[in-house]
Amino acid sequence: MIAYLLGAVLALCALTADARLYRWVDEQGNVQFSDRPPAGNVKDLNELDQRGMVRRAPGKKASSGEIAQQASEQKAVQEQKRRDHALLQSFTRPEEIDLLRDRQISAVETRAQTNKLRSLGAQNKLKRLTAQTDALKKAGKKPNDTLQAELDATHKELDALAAEEQKMALEITAIKERAEVDKQRFIELRGSH
Numbered sequence: 797m798i799a800y801l802l803g804a805v806l807a808l809c810a811l812t813a814d815a816r817l818y819r820w821v822d823e824q825g826n827v828q829f830s831d832r833p834p835a836g837n838v839k840d841l842n843e844l845d846q847r848g849m850v851r852r853a854p855g856k857k858a859s860s861g862e863i864a865q866q867a868s869e870q871k872a873v874q875e876q877k878r879r880d881h882a883l884l885q886s887f888t889r890p891e892e893i894d895l896l897r898d899r900q901i902s903a904v905e906t907r908a909q910t911n912k913l914r915s916l917g918a919q920n921k922l923k924r925l926t927a928q929t930d931a932l933k934k935a936g937k938k939p940n941d942t943l944q945a946e947l948d949a950t951h952k953e954l955d956a957l958a959a960e961e962q963k964m965a966l967e968i969t970a971i972k973e974r975a976e977v978d979k980q981r982f983i984e985l986r987g988s989h
Contacts, residue, residue, distance in 0.1 A: 817844040843944045883982045890979045897975035901968055908964045922950045 808824045821839040822828050833841065844849045887893055926946050939947075 819844055844911050880985055883978060884985055887982055890982055892980045893975055897971055900971045904967050911957055911960050918950055918953045
């Protein structure tokens with residue numbers, strides 16, 4: 797009887813190319829078939845293909861880690877779609893990406909030049925303060941607190957300027973890498989349109 801019913805249902809499903817067939821066990825323990833999934837919770841819900849083979853078995857509940865990973869992956873896909881859309885809306889040719897890259901690098905280089913000038917000023921100040929400190933020590937005097945505080949502040953300023961210089965070098969590298977990735981993606985997207 798069940799085999800006959802399954803055969804009849806499968807024959808009906810074969811009439812439509814995208815027909816879905818569901819098999820489950822009801823509350824009385826009977827196997828049921830339908831082209832629509834049952835309402836509510838049932839045991840052993842399976843989606844069958846047109847040959848009656850299980851296409852999709854019921855999956856176990858995802859853990860919170862798996863759910864978080866799926867959400868992260870979905871967010872990454874959405875971000876890529878957003879970036880792709882922005883690329884296609886912002887540029888008409890790959891060379892425009894190079895121009896933007898060059899403008900961004902130029903802005904960072906201008907900041908780097910200002911940073912170098914500040915660093916030179918701080919180095920000159922440090923030389924002057926060091927000379928004052930050395931002169932006091934030769935005279936057998938201890939540098940006063942104000943002079944020592946200026947020395948410390950100048951050393952901190954030079955350290956901060958050196959860190960900023962490294963940060964700007966990394967920023968330029970990142971701009972170049974991002975532009976190259978964007979250009980390749982733009983070429984890919986344009987090729988597929």
